[in-house]
Amino acid sequence: MIKVYLKQKIAPRIANGHPWIYGNEVDRIAGATEPGDLVEVRFSDGKLAGIGFINPKSQILIRLLTRKQELIDDQFFLNRIQSAWSYRQKTGYTENCRLVFGEADLLPALIIDKFNDYFVIQTLALGIEKWKPAIINALNTIFSPKGIYERNDVPVRTLEGLEQQKGFLSDPFNTNITINENGLQFLVDIENGQKTGYFLDQQDNRKAIQHIVKDAEVLGAFTYTGTFEIHAAHYGAKSVLGIDISEQAVAQANKNAELNGLADKCKFETKNAFDVLKDWSKDGPKFDVVMLDPPAFTKSRENIDKAVTGYKEINLRGMKLLRNGGFLVSSSCTNLVSPSLFLETLDMAAKDARKRIKQVVFNAQSADHPIIRGIDNTNYLKFLIIEVTDR
Numbered sequence: 001m002i003k004v005y006l007k008q009k010i011a012p013r014i015a016n017g018h019p020w021i022y023g024n025e026v027d028r029i030a031g032a033t034e035p036g037d038l039v040e041v042r043f044s045d046g047k048l049a050g051i052g053f054i055n056p057k058s059q060i061l062i063r064l065l066t067r068k069q070e071l072i073d074d075q076f077f078l079n080r081i082q083s084a085w086s087y088r089q090k091t092g093y094t095e096n097c098r099l100v101f102g103e104a105d106l107l108p109a110l111i112i113d114k115f116n117d118y119f120v121i122q123t124l125a126l127g128i129e130k131w132k133p134a135i136i137n138a139l140n141t142i143f144s145p146k147g148i149y150e151r152n153d154v155p156v157r158t159l160e161g162l163e164q165q166k167g168f169l170s171d172p173f174n175t176n177i178t179i180n181e182n183g184l185q186f187l188v189d190i191e192n193g194q195k196t197g198y199f200l201d202q203q204d205n206r207k208a209i210q211h212i213v214k215d216a217e218v219l220g221a222f223t224y225t226g227t228f229e230i231h232a233a234h235y236g237a238k239s240v241l242g243i244d245i246s247e248q249a250v251a252q253a254n255k256n257a258e259l260n261g262l263a264d265k266c267k268f269e270t271k272n273a274f275d276v277l278k279d280w281s282k283d284g285p286k287f288d289v290v291m292l293d294p295p296a297f298t299k300s301r302e303n304i305d306k307a308v309t310g311y312k313e314i315n316l317r318g319m320k321l322l323r324n325g326g327f328l329v330s331s332s333c334t335n336l337v338s339p340s341l342f343l344e345t346l347d348m349a350a351k352d353a354r355k356r357i358k359q360v361v362f363n364a365q366s367a368d369h370p371i372i373r374g375i376d377n378t379n380y381l382k383f384l385i386i387e388v389t390d391r
Contacts, residue, residue, distance in 0.1 A: 002033050018375055041062060074134040081135070095116060097368040098111070098112070101370060115177060117146040121135065121136075123152060149169065176189055186230075187252055202383070212360070217237070217238055218241070219321065220240065221291070239265050277317040312349045358386060
């Protein structure tokens with residue numbers, strides 16, 4: 001195995017456990033490598049830093065798979081996935097869960113979501129793509145699944161020199177399935193839904209709204225397929241309106257409401273949430289609860305300021321739509337906006353809206369998306385419930 005030697009002065013995050021190594025942290029490579037090859041990484045003093053896969057085409061030159069001197073083979077991936085499954089079983093995430101959360105499960109650039117007996121995988125780097133057959137074999141060995149589907153139709157793969165693609169990694173099956181969550185049923189479009197078809201990371205947070213929505217008039221913006229809104233109706237809301245710009249998402253949200261017998265008080269409409277929040281905050285209806293769950297506003301550090309401005313604006317407008325003493329439920333999945341920055345942004349919105357806010361709940365993602373200390377990108381979701389009152 002080709003050895004890669006790091007410079008003497010490198011970011012302490014590598015020694016502290018972070019699996020990413022950038023090109024400017026490498027002193028020399030003792031031999032020729034092909035993109036996706038496994039390499040042995042050593043510190044400048046010769047001590048082992050780990051074994052990982054290399055790709056000169058990527059901004060992240062090397063992603064470490066292990067810190068030990070061990071064989072990387074099919075059994076290695078079987079053991080890693082079995083370990084990830086054991087963690088989910090111990091923490092209570094078994095029916096639907098993120099089975100593998102990349103670096104947090106010591107399998108960089110690999111995502112596996114479990115929906116009942118169906119699995120959706122993403123291999124987001126060339127090095128992990130090469131081990132896709134071993135990963136599929138591991139899933140078949142551990143679970144004997146009804147189906148496996150890949151959702152590699154994501155732009156990040158092009159940064160690794162990979163094509164975007166999606167399709168069956170098992171015998172074909174109906175990719176429109178139904179899952180259970182918190183006593184409710186939801187349709188999941190594995191083939192065409194966003195990301196892997198469903199946002200599992202909010203499953204615990206959807207339960208967190210149960211007390212504040214009782215007997216409330218609720219607005220949900222950026223609703224996607226209506227999971228938060230349908231939970232609100234289930235937990236006793238008087239009325240629920242969900243809005244999203246996607247006609248396909250709204251159609252599925254209305255189907256989800258019907259599936260759960262909640263179509264009488266839970267409605268979804270195709271509208272641009274940004275426009276609605278702007279227009280209604282000036283002269284529109286008032287609500288007891290406003291829920292905001294927008295997509296990520298940026299994936300680039302250069303645009304963090306714009307993302308913060310965007311979060312401030314939608315939250316300020318959401319506050320203005322609330323009756324005095326109402327509740328704002330606000331989420332951010334923008335990885336580059338830290339939890340502290342997100343809270344500061346809400347404080348700025350409240351100041352400009354001349355509101356007083358009281359924190360009820362501040363959560364991250366559900367524990368099947370584990371947060372690893374020292375790997376900031378694993379702590380990406382911010383979920384906040386605040387009571388909003390006049391000053």
